[in-house]
Amino acid sequence: MFKEKNKKIYIAGHRGMVGGAIWNALVQKGYTNLIGKTSVELDLKSQKAVQLFFETEKPDIVVDAAARVGGILANNNFPYTFxxxxxxxxxxxxxxxxxxxxxxxxxxxxxxxxxxSAPQPLQEDCLLTSPLEPTNQWYAIAKISGVKACEAIRKQFGKDFVSLMPTNLYGPNDNFDLQTSHVLPAMMRKFHEAKVKGNEPVTLWGSGAPMREFLHVYDMAAAVVYALENSLGEHLYNVGTGVDLTIKELAEKIQVAVGHKGKIIWDYTKPDGTPRKLMDVSKMKNKGWSATITLEDGIEATYQWFLKNEKTLKEVKI
Structure with a gap:
């Protein structure tokens, strides 16, 4: 158990997929002094509201899992918002x-x-070495500014501020809204709805050739707990599996898990996004942490969660 387990830990975004998984992981390890506020209770976009919250609650440790997130379509349509x-x-x-x-x-x-176009697999020191992928540059630039702010605080004030960069995440409580979701949950919902309609054909964006890496959100939560319980020593660490596959291969795995028997049609008029995004996770591995959930097991578990919660899923608007 973490020697400072009684310190107050504030998890920003604790109702989201990632924040919720972190909260549950800490509870399972015996942590009890956790703080969480919904977006209605605390508007994190308001500096005054955040300052009042810190003055009242006085958290000792903060995990920032709060963000405006979405896939290619949402990033393209709402650049200023992101x-x-x-x-x-x-x-x-x-x-x-x-x-x-x-x-x-x-x-x-x-x-x-x-x-x-950074060399693969992506290493932490390739940050800011060449242009970003245009379709999600707005979100990326915001996150880069957060990484550099934490690095600057470490340098100027000697504080233990660390940034964890996860690969593509998925799992329970994911966003399955076809207008704003990421690729894996979007595919899962498309295949499921097509199966229900008699195994209709499913149209997917792009060529299926880009390669992606996927990390189950429970593994991400475990990495955050590891970062809380250990001093990692540097300001930036990649978090992933170190293994990727093509979008076409991903679609086939999801299709099998869902049980869809229809045809897959690839819409070549839609953008592919970055050709490849494989993370070099050697820094975290050398610190003692590695992912444990296989993609096949994770997809199956996520689909079972989707089936149990389909009727209560909400649309996620921008």
């Missing part, structure tokens, strides 16, 4: 944590912070 809201959320949390003497801050980002 840029500004993410910067507002993270800037308020980072600055106020510094002001109120938070002892450890864990900032969660995304592999999209790395350049589109």
């Amino acid at each position: 840029l500004m809201e993410n910067m507002q959320i993270q800037n308020n949390l980072i600055q106020t944590s510094l002001e109120y003497g938070v002892s450890k801050f864990v900032f969660l980002g995304s592999s999209c912070i790395y350049p589109k």
Whole structure:
């Protein structure tokens, strides 16, 4: 057990897929002094509201799992929203944590912070070495600013602020809204609905050739707990499996798990996005942490969760 288990841990975004998984992982390990606020209870975009919250609750440790997120379509359609809201959320949390003497801050980002044409697998030191993928640059730029803010705080103030960059995440409580979701949950819902309609053909974006890596959200939560219980020593760490596959292969795995028997049609008029995004996870592995959930097991478990919760899933608007 973490020697400072009685310290107050605030998980921003604790009702989301990632924040909820982190919350549950900490509870399962015996942590009890956890703080969470819904977006109605605390508007993280408001500096005044965040400062009042810190003054009242006085958290010792902060995990920033709050963000405006979405897939290619959402990023393309709402660039200012993704840029500004993410910067507002993270800037308020980072600055106020510094002001109120938070002892450890864990900032969660995304592999999209790395350049589109960076050498594979993606290493932490390739950050800011060449242009970003245009379709999600707005979100990426916001997250890069958060990473650099945490690095600057470490350098200037010697505080334990660390950034974890996960690869593509999926799992329970994912967003299955076809207008705003990421590729894996979007495919899962499309295959499921097509199966229900008599195994109708499923049309998917792009060529299916890009390669992606996927990490179950429970593994991501375990990585965050590991970061809380250990001093990692540097400011930036990739979190993933170190294994990728083509979007076409992903579609076939999801199709099998769902039980869809129809045809897959690839819409070549739609963008593919970054050709490949494989993470170099050697830094975290060398620190003692590795992912444990296979993609096949994770997809199957996620589909079973989807089936149990399909009727209560909400649309996620931007």
